[in-house]
Amino acid sequence: MTQPEPAAAASSSARSDFAPDTIVVETGRPQRTDGAAVNPPIDLSSTFVSTGDITASPYAYARFDTPAWTPFEEALGQLEHSALPGLVFGSGLAAISAVISLVPAGGTLIIPTHSYQGALSSAEQIAKRQNFDVVTVDIADTEAVIAALDEAGHVTPGQTKTDGAAASASAGAAGSPGMLWIESPTNPMLEVADVPALTAAAKDRGFLVSVDNTFATPLLQTPLDLGADIVVHSVTKYLAGHSDVVLGAVLTSDAELREALHTERSMRGGIAGPFEVWLALRGLRTLAVRLDRAQANAHAIAERLAAHPAVVETRYPGLPDDPGHARAAAQMNGFGAIISFTVETADKATAIAEAVRLWTPATSLGGVESLIERRRRHPSEPATVPEGLIRLSVGIENLDDLWTDLEAALA
Numbered sequence: 001m002t003q004p005e006p007a008a009a010a011s012s013s014a015r016s017d018f019a020p021d022t023i024v025v026e027t028g029r030p031q032r033t034d035g036a037a038v039n040p041p042i043d044l045s046s047t048f049v050s051t052g053d054i055t056a057s058p059y060a061y062a063r064f065d066t067p068a069w070t071p072f073e074e075a076l077g078q079l080e081h082s083a084l085p086g087l088v089f090g091s092g093l094a095a096i097s098a099v100i101s102l103v104p105a106g107g108t109l110i111i112p113t114h115s116y117q118g119a120l121s122s123a124e125q126i127a128k129r130q131n132f133d134v135v136t137v138d139i140a141d142t143e144a145v146i147a148a149l150d151e152a153g154h155v156t157p158g159q160t161k162t163d164g165a166a167a168s169a170s171a172g173a174a175g176s177p178g179m180l181w182i183e184s185p186t187n188p189m190l191e192v193a194d195v196p197a198l199t200a201a202a203k204d205r206g207f208l209v210s211v212d213n214t215f216a217t218p219l220l221q222t223p224l225d226l227g228a229d230i231v232v233h234s235v236t237k238y239l240a241g242h243s244d245v246v247l248g249a250v251l252t253s254d255a256e257l258r259e260a261l262h263t264e265r266s267m268r269g270g271i272a273g274p275f276e277v278w279l280a281l282r283g284l285r286t287l288a289v290r291l292d293r294a295q296a297n298a299h300a301i302a303e304r305l306a307a308h309p310a311v312v313e314t315r316y317p318g319l320p321d322d323p324g325h326a327r328a329a330a331q332m333n334g335f336g337a338i339i340s341f342t343v344e345t346a347d348k349a350t351a352i353a354e355a356v357r358l359w360t361p362a363t364s365l366g367g368v369e370s371l372i373e374r375r376r377r378h379p380s381e382p383a384t385v386p387e388g389l390i391r392l393s394v395g396i397e398n399l400d401d402l403w404t405d406l407e408a409a410l411a
Contacts, residue, residue, distance in 0.1 A: 020079060020219050021288035027078050028071030028281055042278045043068040064266050068274030072281040076239075076249055079218035080231050083253035087261055088277055092214070092234025093118045094270035095248030097126060098261055099210050099230055100179070105131045107178035108152035112139035114189040115181070116212065116234075117380045123181075132178065139182060139198075140191040140324065146201045153177040153205045179208040182228070185215050185324065188340050188375045188391040190315040192324025195331055199227030208257075214238070214366070219291055220334045224253055230261075237366030240283040241290055245276040290368060290396055294337035297370075297402060298394035304403060305341045310348075310410045312388070315340045338365060339392040340375075343410075346387035349374040353390065355409035358401055365393030370402055 076086035089095040180202040184193035211223035235247035302316035317328035318335030
């Protein structure tokens with residue numbers, strides 16, 4: 001079936017020369033005319049008036065495109081410095097799965113050992129169906145990742161495969177040896193990849209490069225500027241920011257890649273509801289102020305955890321002695337609001353999560369409220385994640401209240 005072309009982005013009062021914390025407020029709004037609404041409407045139509053050539057209609061049927069998505073997709077495109085609007089999906093995992101499905105049969109997906117467990121599980125399932133290999137790597141070990149790229153691409157170390165790079169840029173993953181998937185910082189170990197070096201090495205060898213930018217958000221890191229082909233978000237987290245929607249998004253500046261991902265979304269039905277997308281756009285308006293407050297809280301709490309006698313190890317890229325600090329400082333505009341720390345045993349970690357009164361023991365992250373979780377309670381979490389590791393998603397509450405509660409639980 002021939003599908004309608006993706007609709008053009010809606011007009012916006014935001015300009016690319018504005019700072020990102022202005023863009024989140026101003027982008028994706030209706031044209032400024034007398035009597036116009038300040039906010040876009042919630043468009044609840046499932047179908048649209050259309051005659052003649054259906055591919056000539058900006059909107060025809062809401063499974064392909066709808067004006068309910070356009071303002072948010074435009075906003076993400078501006079924030080991620082994409083030449084094209086984003087594509088919103090019904091969940092972060094739907095977005096991840098659509099991108100992973102681009103890996104060709106016989107190819108290889110190289111993915112961090114410590115990735116979002118849903119991405120790892122989805123990768124294994126799609127690989128069995130589409131007959132490609134999955135290789136896990138320590139994404140912070142640049143030389144090890146490059147060695148994995150060479151082995152997967154059947155390239156002798158020191159040589160490159162530039163023909164594949166041209167193919168991947170112009171025709172999705174067709175003709176490519178596969179895809180490098182980057183999370184940086186990783187979930188939940190907070191390892192930091194050398195994104196510019198890895199993207200350059202991967203593209204020299206013909207691999208597509210996808211970056212999950214959920215932890216950093218486009219305010220702290222813009223992977224397309226660092227050489228990535230595709231950026232993925234769980235919109236559920238920081239972008240929407242209030243733990244009340246489940247959404248995902250994909251961005252690329254390559255028109256053919258975007259069309260392939262648009263087709264995947266349309267034909268697999270991984271679409272988003274209009275009201276959820278409207279809520280996500282409303283949440284995006286406060287991303288800058290939410291992230292500023294959460295980062296400030298996280299930095300202070302990480303410093304206190306690092307000095308606490310009950311804590312075996314604290315991982316937070318903002319700490320000067322963190323293994324990822326130098327890289328994060330070089331390629332990010334901040335260090336985020338996720339902390340991982342380890343205590344001696346799983347039982348102690350569980351007891352801490354049960355003892356808090358202000359922190360909420362729950363999975364997910366990126367909302368205004370502070371969440372705490374022992375990650376190995378998930379059966380699919382990699383075995384290399386310590387049993388006593390606790391992940392904190394630091395919110396915007398009062399810092400002293402957060403620390404008093406956590407300190408009491410640690411005791």
